[in-house]
Amino acid sequence: MVKDSQLDQMAADMSLARQRPSFDVKLMSTFLVGDEESFKEREEGRAILENEPLFDKEPLVFMSREERLRHGIKVATRLIELWEEHAWSPDQFAAAVKNVDMMTPVTLHYGAFIPVILNQGTDEQVQEWIGAALSHTIIGCYAQTELGHGSNVGGLMTTATFDKHSDEFVLHSPSLAAAKWWIGGLGVMSTHAVVQAQLIIDGKNYGPHIFVAPIRSLENHKPLPNILVGDIGPKAYGGFSSMDNGYLLFKEHRIPRKNMLMKFAKVDKNGVYRPPVHSKLSYGSMVKLRAGMVSEAGWKLGQAATVAIRYCTVRRQFQPANLNKADAPTDAPESQVISYSGLQHRLFPLISVAYGLIITGFSVNRLFDEMTEQLASENATLLPQVHVLTCGLKSWGTRRSCDGIEECRKAMGGHGYSAFSGLSDLFASYIPSNTYEGDNWILTQQVARFLVKELGRLANGKEISASTSYLARLASGDTSSSFRVSKVEQLTDLNVQVDLFATRAARVAFELGQALQSGRAWSDLNVECWNASVAHTEYTVMRAFADKVEEVKKDQFAPIHDTLKMLCDLFAVSNIVGVSQASFLATQTVHAADLPVINELYRSLLHRISKQAIPLTDAFGFSDKNLGSALGRHDGRAYEALWEAVQKNPINQEKWQQETYETIIKKLLHRNNSAEPVEKAKL
Structure with missing residues (x-):
């Protein structure tokens, strides 16, 4: 292939973007997977998996649906063989499946069939079925x-x-x-x-x-x-x-x-x-599936953000706006796409959302494990709370992730529409998460009903759950005063951030309660239910994010505290001035006159993130094989990778082209051979 300076510039741009990160990328990767043991298992598994040609994603784009299904069965079979060959633990196998990142016909064997029997079966039933399931006899x-x-x-x-x-x-x-x-x-x-x-x-x-x-x-x-x-x-x-x-x-x-x-x-x-002692005990299995979807939403969004930010870092378009065209050298490089404020606004908040979902997944899994222990003794105390928590997070997380994946594709311009971007298959396979395990709009009604019940308990002087403790601020009767922002430092206080999200969530829930009291039918309040669920869930993520930022000050992840704090700030502010601005203003949680100050902090955070965007996405730990993207190559050589991928296209093979010409194209081109020559024909 012919080399040129532009291709080398792309690799240099990527290398430069990785220089002098403000945090330890490996430590951040360890944090995101949970602990050092999980990180080690992922890396050891990856070393094995990436030597398996069957797990390459590149050939998939040329396969028919029948071929893809057969390939999925082969992938599943090979994964099981590797499990047995290397005597992996169930956790190591789960990490390997995540590493391969290919859906197979046995995905729900592990994700639903086995967990349901474990959670809902007697000891005798577990003994009868699980052994056969784990040995793949069934x-x-x-x-x-x-x-x-x-x-x-x-x-x-x-x-x-x-x-x-x-x-x-x-x-x-x-x-x-x-x-x-x-x-x-x-x-x-x-x-x-x-x-x-x-x-x-x-x-x-x-x-x-x-x-x-x-x-x-x-x-x-x-x-x-x-x-x-x-x-x-x-x-x-x-x-x-x-x-x-x-x-x-x-x-x-x-x-x-x-x-x-x-x-x-x-x-x-x-x-x-x-x-059963509790009529909803069987819901435990459904809650498990939704609980796992919280962090998954973050990882999927992180995958898309990695590809888009890498590509936009090496993609150059237009001369800098402040460049004096008369004095500019003719060979001056164009601007990196990632330097444009519009791209930063579209992509950088998605990094904070991905981190927020992964972090919230930690707390959800801990609560789920606690609930599972209770359910084992037929104690369903935590079930309603965890059910509602996972309903809200599944609905909000999958929607934000799917919307984010598509935004990443659009941010990559025309090349983002190529299957070789890696985002088309990611989007197509993840978009149904909006409907499976509970339609997102239906799930928000579950959250809203819970909030209304909690409002009733509060009104009657009864104790409310920890997840809705923010509703207690309604007791003061203050449902309209705004938090005034005079300087950006106020909004970088974690307590202020959590308080803002809590106040807004309480007021949206209050408005829903008022609408019901006014006589409006529940069936007429679907949008209000959605809004209440979103506000409650964004508070939940904000709370989990802020708590984790404080927690890492005291453990082995203390060196990445400042970086996590920056991401937490961006999550808070990007929601206030972005996707949820109308809600914060409508509930008078934030005063419209203060938006310029809030936007000043937002722009400052985007600027800070811009210097760390590549390391922050590198920390997700996706390899080139994980991503399956020519445009998201780790080394930045996107155009070369795209060219190489296109050369493998069966349509470009001489045999295919000759057969197509002989059977179809030739008939079209020579259909009028008996007529007058083309150059004399009247057009």
Whole structure:
């Protein structure tokens, strides 16, 4: 390939952007993955994985959907082989799966099937099923959503009717609308499913319960009698192409009584039903899935930000605006795209959001583990709080992450639309997170209902949860006074930042309560519910971020405290003057006259971040293979990588072009051979 100075300049720009970071990048990477042991496991696993050609992302863009699905099965198989070859622990295997960053048909085997059995099964059931699942003698999925019902779990139509005479449950899909649909891993791969179905005993419906159902023969993998199962086909934007989302219809499919997961609810051989101590204990499995999505949203956004900021660092367009054109040398370099304030405004706050989500994920996981310990003894005290916490964070986090990924693509200009940017597949495969595990708009109503209940408890002098303690400030009756900002230093105080987000969240919740008291129907308050959930969740992230910044002062991560504080400041201020400005102004939490001062701090933070943007994204720890992006190359040689990727395009191969010419193009070009010569034809 011909070399030129522009290509070398790109590599030099990237190298310069990494010089003299203000923090220890490796220490920050260690912080983001949790601890030194997790960091070591990631790096050791990566050294193994990156020697596996099967895990290269570059060839995927040329594959059909059928080829991608088959490739996904091969990836899953190879990962399992490596697990066994290297005797990885479950955590090491999970780290390897994250490192490969390819969705496969067994993703939900580990993410849902196994966790649901562990959380909802008795000791005997765990012993029966988990050993087989971990040895991959069976592969499972989680069959909840139906063609006719998604968010409304209570309305699921699949039934599990108890037959006392045979001591069996009869699984049945009473209509086409009852077909299980969208079930990841079901279309081709799974041999078993954990199934949500309405429990029917002696004609009485006890609501949805969970059952383990064999789906395919363990001998030849064919569907069992009375089972209709298959793949639902391609998804939007070509996303999830390596995942076999499937459908499932039961025709009076019989399973033993012991296949109902009975850790909490129980049915004996006489058909006597014993309900769980708490009616929502089975929600624990759904909460787990959403809990894991909090930090995932941060990592996905971090992946996109890494690619976009690297590319915008080496991409140059236009001469500097302050350059005297008459005096400028003809070979003066153009400006780095990342130097433009518009790009900094679009990209740098996304770094703070990614860090904020990852940090909030730490606290969510700790609370989830505490809740799990409680649930083991049938204590559901924390369940409502964790349920609402994960509802809000899943809704807010996936939306901000998906919007951010698309903003990163747009910030990269025309080349961002190339599949070789690595962002098209990332977006296509992550965008459904807005709807799976609970539609984002529906989840915000769950948060809003909880907030209204908390307002009622507060009004009646009862104790409210720690997560909504900010509502107590409403007791003073002050719902309109603004925090006045006279100098930027006020807004760099963590306590002030948290107080601002808390005040705004309390007032938005108060407005929702007032609307209900005025007689407006709940169904007419969807937007108000959304606003209350967003305000509550942004407070939650702000609180977690600020707490972590204070916490690291006292541990091994103290050297990165100042950098985390800078990111925390940017998260706070970018929300106040950016995406949530209207809410802060409408609730009179912030005074409009103070926006110039707040914007002054915002611009200052963008300037500070600009000097550290590459190290901050390097700290996410993505390798070039993780990113699968020609434009986000670590060494900055984006154009060379893009050229090399394009040369592998099958369409550019002589055989393809010749066949296409002979069978199609030739007919078009020579269709009028019997007519007068082209140069004389009348146009």
